[in-house]
Amino acid sequence: MRNLANRAPMLTRTGTKARWLADLPPVASDSLLALIALAEADPRNDKIDVGVGVFRDAVGNTPILKVMKEAERRLLETQATKAYLGSAGDKRFAELLRPILLGPHASDERIAGVQTPGGCGALRLGFELAAEANPNARVLVGTPTWPNHPPIIRSVRLEQIDYPYYERGQGIIRFEDMIAALEGAEPGDIALLHGCCHNPTGADLSEDQWREVVRVVSERGLLPLIDIAYQGFGRGLDEDAFGVRLMLDACDEVIIAQSCDKNFSVYRDRVGCLFVKTGSKGATETAMAHVFQRARVMWSMPPDHGAAAVHIILDDKQLRAEWLIELAAMRDRINAVRQRIAGGDPRLAFIGRQYGMFSMLPLSKEQVLKLREDDAIYMADSGRFNVVGLGDDQIDRFIAAVVEAMDS
Numbered sequence: 492m493r494n495l496a497n498r499a500p501m502l503t504r505t506g507t508k509a510r511w512l513a514d515l516p517p518v519a520s521d522s523l524l525a526l527i528a529l530a531e532a533d534p535r536n537d538k539i540d541v542g543v544g545v546f547r548d549a550v551g552n553t554p555i556l557k558v559m560k561e562a563e564r565r566l567l568e569t570q571a572t573k574a575y576l577g578s579a580g581d582k583r584f585a586e587l588l589r590p591i592l593l594g595p596h597a598s599d600e601r602i603a604g605v606q607t608p609g610g611c612g613a614l615r616l617g618f619e620l621a622a623e624a625n626p627n628a629r630v631l632v633g634t635p636t637w638p639n640h641p642p643i644i645r646s647v648r649l650e651q652i653d654y655p656y657y658e659r660g661q662g663i664i665r666f667e668d669m670i671a672a673l674e675g676a677e678p679g680d681i682a683l684l685h686g687c688c689h690n691p692t693g694a695d696l697s698e699d700q701w702r703e704v705v706r707v708v709s710e711r712g713l714l715p716l717i718d719i720a721y722q723g724f725g726r727g728l729d730e731d732a733f734g735v736r737l738m739l740d741a742c743d744e745v746i747i748a749q750s751c752d753k754n755f756s757v758y759r760d761r762v763g764c765l766f767v768k769t770g771s772k773g774a775t776e777t778a779m780a781h782v783f784q785r786a787r788v789m790w791s792m793p794p795d796h797g798a799a800a801v802h803i804i805l806d807d808k809q810l811r812a813e814w815l816i817e818l819a820a821m822r823d824r825i826n827a828v829r830q831r832i833a834g835g836d837p838r839l840a841f842i843g844r845q846y847g848m849f850s851m852l853p854l855s856k857e858q859v860l861k862l863r864e865d866d867a868i869y870m871a872d873s874g875r876f877n878v879v880g881l882g883d884d885q886i887d888r889f890i891a892a893v894v895e896a897m898d899s
């Protein structure tokens with residue numbers, strides 16, 4: 492650095508037009524967030540909001556889990572300080588998640604985890620790490636995908652390559668296209684995969700399909716980045732982690748973005764975890780040093796409250812057992828609503844074969860908008876709807892309106 496002591500530095504730049512905040516271009520609003528606001532603003536009493544992915548019970552509420560209330564009570568009574576915990580956040584929280592997500596890999600020292608603000612924070616951090624390691628990597632994305640995936644990939648300046656994942660008319664996965672895309676990728680490219688409860692389609696890979704995907708990913712030398720935000724909402728905690736664990740069996744390098752926001756029903760508290768596996772303990776330590784550095788410049792240290800409560804639940808045998816019961820009740824409701832809708836019309840039968848909160852209806856954007864205007868039914872323009880956004884007494888009206896829209 493030059494020493495400019497006692498002299499004002501020359502800051503003049505020629506040929507550069509000043510730009511101001513007022514020069515910023517308009518931004519197309521995030522469609523899901525806009526949908527929440529639209530549904531909220533609708534004054535009709537019988538409106539149905541199946542937009543954003545939030546679990547609702549039979550009467551349309553998103554209650555705080557009983558175990559969460561108890562954990563928060565204990566937290567209130569026992570928490571003695573809110574001093575910083577550091578970039579890694581609550582280390583015990585990440586440790587307690589290991590057996591739930593990683594299963595037999597829980598004790599693998601080549602896998603490290605770090606608390607993040609929600610699954611979205613984990614995704615961003617995972618992509619930051621992948622881009623830092625290999626800025627030339629391309630990201631293979633099956634479409635449709637969660638609408639926030641592409642902007643996150645753009646934010647880390649990686650190139651995105653799309654392939655078709657889902658055949659909406661038939662409600663099936665375009666598995667041959669998926670395999671062809673993965674087989675055509677270069678070593679070091681990133682395969683973005685949904686661990687379970689595919690968002691937005693609900694169409695999960697079968698165990699045989701996972702075996703095939705894992706084989707191609709490992710043979711081609713791709714870096715799998717698995718987004719798993721709904722573990723326990725599909726078939727069960729272990730069943731939903733099948734793909735994650737199989738990938739860990741086969742690959743030395745794996746990135747996993749995990750979320751507790753849904754399965755602990757702590758959406759607004761933003762509770763997630765990033766897991767990173769490399770081929771050696773030393774390489775993982777180095778990778779995690781990069782992770783902490785990236786976290787430091789993005790959020791410095793993760794928010795504590797939700798993770799601290801999840802920590803209390805998972806560290807207490809009784810609370811943990813009660814959480815499993817509450818989680819099973821949420822899963823059972825999701826699957827029961829699925830079966831009711833599937834039974835409503837043969838064209839909706841595919842919904843009964845899918846998992847998690849979402850499915851995608853074979854509706855055009857115009858039909859979706861008409862449902863919004865005529866029937867006060869709010870779903871994403873893509874036809875994605877939150878199965879469990881429906882209260883029990885709304886299901887029949889929803890089916891009737893959707894069937895009418897499909898016939899129109």
Ligand code: LMR
Pocket residue numbers: 523542543544545637639690
């Ligand atoms: C959703 O897809 O509805 C949720 O993951 C919420 C979100 O942030 O988009």
